[in-house]
Amino acid sequence: LSAEKKDFKVAWSIYAGWMPWGYAADSGLMKKWADKYGISVEIVQINDYVESINQYTAGAFDGCVMTNMDALTIPAAGGVDSTSLISGDFSNGNDGIVLKKGKTVADLKGQKINLVELSVSHYLLARALDTVKLKEKDVSVVNTSDADIVSVFTSSADSTAVVTWNPQLAEVSAVKGATKVFDSSKIPGEIIDLMVVNSATLKDNPKLGKALVGVWYEMMAKMEAGDQGMLEAMAKASGTDLAGYKAQLVTTKMFYKPADAVTFTTSAQLPKTMDMVRSFSFEHGLLGEGAKTKDAVGIAFPGGKTIGDAKNVKLRFDAEFMKLAADGKL
Amino acid sequence: MGRRIINRRPGKGGALFWGALPFLAVLVLYVTFSALRLAENPNDKLLPAFSTIADTVHRLAFVPDSRSGQVLLWADTASSLTRLGLGLLVSTVIGLVLGIGTGLIPYVRAGLSPFIAVLSLIPPMAVLPILFIVFGLDELSKVVLIVIGIAPFLVRDMAMRVEAIPSELVIKAQTLGANTWQIVTRLVLPSVWPKLMDSLRLSLGPAWLFLISAEAIAAQDGLGYRIFLVRRYLAMDVILPYVVWITLLAFCMDWALRYANRRLCPWLERGAS
Amino acid sequence: MGRRIINRRPGKGGALFWGALPFLAVLVLYVTFSALRLAENPNDKLLPAFSTIADTVHRLAFVPDSRSGQVLLWADTASSLTRLGLGLLVSTVIGLVLGIGTGLIPYVRAGLSPFIAVLSLIPPMAVLPILFIVFGLDELSKVVLIVIGIAPFLVRDMAMRVEAIPSELVIKAQTLGANTWQIVTRLVLPSVWPKLMDSLRLSLGPAWLFLISAEAIAAQDGLGYRIFLVRRYLAMDVILPYVVWITLLAFCMDWALRYANRRLCPWLERGAS
Amino acid sequence: MSRVTVDNLWMEYGDQVVLERVNLDIPSGEFCALVGPSGCGKTTFLRLLLSMEAPTRGTIRVDGEKLSPEPGPDRGVVFQRYSAYPHLTVEENVILGLEFARAPLWGKLWGKAKRQAQDEVAAVIHAVGLDHAKSKYPAELSGGMQQRLSIAQALVRKPRILLMDEPFGALDPGTKAQMHDLVRDLWRAEKMTVFMVTHDIKEGFGLGTRVLAFDKVRVDPDEPQAYGATITLNLPLEDKAERAQVVQL
């Protein structure tokens, strides 16, 4: 249905691993790469992460940054055939569980836990509970908006346990007497931050993929090289200072080199990860009421492997464009 | 006969017809756009078809939830209404007491009216952390958020209404030997009561808004909780019926307040011709 | 002499003193609790000391941002005020036009008043995805959110005020040969204008609230955006001055509206004795 | 020409009958004084003539045509409770009628047109003795001054039918006499049909060319609201020289 077009819009929201997108827009790098392919790409910052995905799903954007789990449960489950264009990083300690009372995951039992329900935090909690053979029934989950989670944990004695991500995680960990009992470094590679674009749009307009991947890895190179100006700009935009931002990057496993990203995306681990994610999503009703099994939504991986309903593939992991970057063909 | 438009009145049927028209228009708009979007993507979540919505409503309203064993819609409604009712009640009492106080007693006015004016202008969402310290995280803080959201409006509105009572009537009460308290019970209260009902009706929208916001902050049930929860995966088939349901509940309250006004204040209708 | 409390009035100085008292009380409370918390944990961010706040304010209000070269506070204020101003303007116009329409013309009332009542009860936050799809994500949607948030209230309040105009005055205008439009310009508009100003004053709080919510969802500058941004770090040293600043701005608007009312409607003060 | 014919008029509020079986035929140009005990329905009768309310039964005709169902500039009114516009000064209140006629769009005159209108109403403002209160708002006027303002306001449009409800009730004898002259002159010049409620019998007979007395003819002591008032006396003052001149029988 979508035909060739020239003007594209992608959305991003503030998160350590996604800050380069803001820099791409402000520094003019995006324009440079878009011009190179004769298109225009508008990068729009949306503060509310969920709203940005919703808007993408509803068709207001051609692409959007999101985690692997949200890519499955929101656009893909919503029938929007989406392609993961860039695997930018995975959370390597960026998400964590913090307790005021207790020192281990097992102490979670019976506690009220503040977290954003049905988000990757929830997934992390489920994985953490698995490690000590607890069930979700053993705890009680209180849905708490990510913007309020710090103030809830800091100011209220009622809140004794939270699951959250950075920068909130750093703030809650710093609370006196609080212990981080689990974080995503214990499940490396399971919470992945992606740039997702509409599959049909990408198929008709490979230039969009090339421009986005091109600009991304130019910035990755700068970042890896420790470009002060860029890092400082990103720190500022995320509302903190250079030190604070660098601290967040420590727990984010960035794929600075396209080759690393390709390796990760084509690895055999990714389908296994996605299988865990879709099981979790299905159990929590995130694949939609129409989904009778976790196979309802198909997921395709590089090399033609799929899991789930092969006739209803809605989420595709792609490595082609990153490979082009790795091969220096952009 | 070329009457002025202000003198032409629709009949009962006409009023019904004209009243229904904009709702029908919205419905038609919805159906059209929903059909358009669904034609493009049968799984579209933004504007689900009515059949999808009906299925979801059936599940929400009649099938017990597998996880909690409760029927979600009713459980959510019960907790939300409790919070809302409490919030409205407290706000009404505050609005009445402080509104009459500031409107009637110059010293109270001097002391409180600037403070309440400022209070009413502070965006409550921005100072949530401070509210959490003071009121904790459970039911209380949700009720408090509603109160903070609408009580200053009610107080200021009531105060304006009290000040608008013709001074002759207050003077006359004094010549009839009324003390301040009697002036409040026999003159001020009945005079501002109907306005209070009207102001309450106008606050219903904000009250729900604050309730929903409060339930978005930290909650385990409630209509606002559910909406925010399913917003995570754009389940408009849940959100839309919930919004309609909230609106319906609010509309019933609005109607009940209007009805109470008519019943409790017969003088408003009599003689108005 | 044991005068009734409603007849005792504080002098100018007294009014100032009593008016300042609650503010002082809040200040003292803050300082105490802040000191307590800081004594326990010198890094506490929740209730920063005034010195910390002063430093932050200095940085926000006087040091140009290294990246953009703008001074953050002023840049944020400028964009927020533009959005707010537009939102208020549009809402006022809608409130006036539809309020007078529904209040004065029976056919318009029959057609619109139930719809607007329902509209005013829909919590806008719950249907945000639809709003954003319809109105886009740029400036327009922020203004629209303010309008959706406060215009129904203004419309309903105006309609009630129009209906409260004594029927004698409307009848008399007709005997003086006024057509509907002249009744609007010469009788209804001046009668409800002061009430409109009052209602606008009462809507300032909600208007800011909606602005902040809108900016928290999609914006790259604005007072609400900044608060949203630093909220995740619990940077109360930024949030508190921003909240105070917002409140101050709102208070100035409130004052300006009151002043405008007094200037534009001299009859309100004359003869009231 | 404005002959007023009332045909078997009934007016009820709920279960209270206020007026019953009112029949009238008033020639054009007549100055009718309406008298009757307090609460008998005189104001109600004027409200019906003004189309402020619809009769329960019966019809009112003007020159044979059914009364227009909405008030208009053909019928001027002075309400029992003075009802000037609180947001307009005395002068603005009086000018308003002219502005409605001359500024169809905004109902407001500016510049020269406004000054001309001001000159026109100066006479009437002077006649009601409010020159020096021209720029006061109604809330700053005494009761009698508000009443005079209402009269001036109603007279400016020179309606064909003038309805006045105790227009001179709050005036001292001196001022009242001036008002009488003012109204009488205008009535003569414009040949209006006037209905004036008054409690001053002398005033009624002095000003009017016809006296209409309202009262109940049937009274049920247990159910006083069961019967209404009607016109018990319809007395043309045929010996009045003025009547012959103005009234078109």
Add this chain to the structure above:
Amino acid sequence: MSRVTVDNLWMEYGDQVVLERVNLDIPSGEFCALVGPSGCGKTTFLRLLLSMEAPTRGTIRVDGEKLSPEPGPDRGVVFQRYSAYPHLTVEENVILGLEFARAPLWGKLWGKAKRQAQDEVAAVIHAVGLDHAKSKYPAELSGGMQQRLSIAQALVRKPRILLMDEPFGALDPGTKAQMHDLVRDLWRAEKMTVFMVTHDIKEGFGLGTRVLAFDKVRVDPDEPQAYGATITLNLPLEDKAERAQVVQL
């Protein structure tokens, strides 16, 4: 006892002088009729006596003591514009004064106490001719009925000083005569000091034991607001038999 002494009273609104150099000494029990041209300041004078407003200069004393600076049950009032409580029925309006006195807490009587109060006011409601409108709201009353309601309301508390502003202006002669009797009887029985504004000179001389005429003595034609009205005539009707009986000189 309520002797009213007014000492060099001035009242100004902005730059308009309304009253100037008003000096009075009214013995207790006097029935004063206040007359004067419309807008001269009679209502203003009553407002001062009621402490609704403070004089610009001068003092008012009652029995030698400075007038209480706030209204109270010692001074009853009937306003020029009828001002009954719109949310109370006729009966409730009248009972109100008793309720304030007898139910200090809520200002509302219940059960037996209420029925007793209703019986007490039945006479006064009957005297003003509103028996059959007992359960009507003021908006359902005619102008004259509202005026009578105001009178009944004011009389119930039997104030020592009664201030009435054109209380009988909207009444027909028959009803007016009844009201006269009512007020006169009460005045005699309670020996109240009464100030009544009226435009009916005959009424003034008929009811009053003293006539006070207000008027301007100095007029500046260019600046009519520069001078105020004062009492130009203070005429005790010493030939009135009633005066000798009631007034305590």
